[in-house]
Amino acid sequence: MAPLLRLVTLVVSLASSLWVDAYAITGVTGGINTKTGQRPSRQDLRTFSASGPAWDLYIQALIQLQAVDQNELLSYYQVAEITQQLLYENCQNIANSYPNASRAQYKQAALTFRIPYWDWSLSAPMPSVLNTANITINTPSGKSSVANPLVAYTFHPIPTSDFPASDGPIARYPTTVRYPDGNGRSQPDLVNQQLQANAGSLHDSIYLLLARSSSYAPFSNTAWQTSGGHDSLENQHNGIHGLVGNGGHMSYVPYSAFDPIFWLHHTNVDRIFAIWQAIYPRSWVVSQANRPGTFTTAPGAIENAQTPLTPFHSDNSNTLYNSNTARYTKHFGYTYPEVVDWGLSSSQVSANTKATIKALYDPNNSIGARDESSIQARDYNSIPNYREWFANVVVDKYALGKSFFCHVFLGDFEDDPKKWSFSPALVSSYVVFTAAITGPREPLLVYGQIPLNRKLIAAYKAGIIKDLSEESVVPYLTKYLQWRLQLNDDSPVSVDEAGPSFKIGVVSQSVKASDSPTEFPVYGNSTPHNDPTKDKKGGAATPPTKLRFART
Helix, strand or coil, X not given: CHHHHHHHCCCCCCCCHHHHCCCECCCCCCCCCCCCCCCCECCEHHHHCCCCHHHHHHHHHHHHHHHCCCCCCCCHHHHCCCCHHHHHHHHHHHHCCCCHHHHHHHHHHHHCCCCCECCCCCCCCCCHHHCCCEEEEEECCEEEEEECCCCCCECCCCCCCCCCHHHCHHHCCCECCCXXXXXXXXXXXXXXXXXXXXXXXXXXXXXXHHHHCCCHHHHHCCCCCCCCCCCCHHHHHHHHHHHHHCCCHHHCCCCHHHCCHHHHHHHHHHHHHHHHHHHCCCCCCCCEEECCCCCCCXXXXXXXXXXXXXXEECCCCCCEEECCCCCCHHHHCCECCCCCCCCCCHHHHHHHHHXXXXXXXXXXXXXXXXXXXXXXXXXXXXXXXXXXXXXXXEEECCCCCCCEEEEEEECCCCCCHHHHHHCCCEEXXXXXXXXXXXXXXXXXXXXXXXXXXXXXXXXXXXXXXXXXXXXXXXXXXHXXXXXXEEECCCCEECHHHHCXXXXXXXXXXXXXXXXXXXXXXXXXXXXXXXXXXXXXXXXCCCCCCCCCCCCC
């Protein structure tokens, strides 16, 4: 999954024309020190939006790209994604049109321009600039208020031939929308409420993934499970699609890339993947079966690091990227602030990156003191008998024939399903993200894991449980752990409708903290606990610990 997503941040084709007429994805070379390998970093949107010339160029370049006729091969619509290369070229042209007094400054900003990312793992709510209809930037002709191209993409026209009416309202919206109301208008406040309700889980899940998952396969996709955990980078990727879209474009696989927030999200996924690569440089793609298949791969085909990643070309002929040739960001001319890999050995890069991630994401640090963060530190060193507790989820990806939520609660929650995703009792919302399925489909089990410790620590601090031992936590979870299923239109779904594949089980892990700034804690194997779920519909002991996999 991850090498493919890396190429997605560079160019994504929703139209077949880019497959017929090869377009080379080469990355960019501006601003790179060819002697040392030092290269510009992609920046967090919150920082990048205050960067002055680079931000001015970016907004104008994006406006230009979105305005291209939808019939053009390299239009926003045909590419269905923001491309580093196309925006980079736009930035160069725009910079050259600034007055002499500021042209050099803008040309330098254009030279080092790299697309930004949205770090939802540090601060989950959308940055305000993603929801501001008009923004003021400095253009070649002076200060100007412009329609914000990050809010939505306006179809010109609505492509009725490409969007079948059978897809429902999503096929007829004139612009991309996020959590639309009954009139098809975005509800950014509700999106942010959902994101904030999941902020602690998103944060802890990313840290745990980076700290615990040293093997590529279980780290990368939802169809793996190990004795250490059920989570994956793909799970976190899916969660943002569901929470931002919720009936809007981001929640529909064929439509999601039209929303400008798509690339900010995918660039952050690429960033997390690049961080993981720096920490575990020897782990990589393994051979596995692609059970569902793709447009160019037969169901059940065995894929490996040499399998072509269609439709992504490295030249203008028929040379396709594979996972090996798309492995490193340096080949595409960028890096991220956390990954400095020039002039250092791989072990030095690994140690430095671990230290950076511990300082940024370790839940035991003073996260609440950071202005960027929307969550508080957990301070687990002060809690007796500390263990990590999780709800493991397993379900057939195609159980409902479409994407859906599994909301996990600790305590009583509202009767109204429209309030479930904002409930104070919500632990997290697990998202199954899939294209709509018509007709029978071979089941494909996917696995997820929801950290429970933030709610448990709150219970400990409130004096409800005495510590995080099995003796304290199991009775508490048995009494209060609940879950509900829900579609993207907020309608509830019974566990019975999801079928017998749906199961939730509780597991815990011991944790041995490390005092070293360059080492992660040591996590023990998962211990299953039957009582919290065994007598509840859809509940079970932990799903089987035998390793299973399939590409999803």
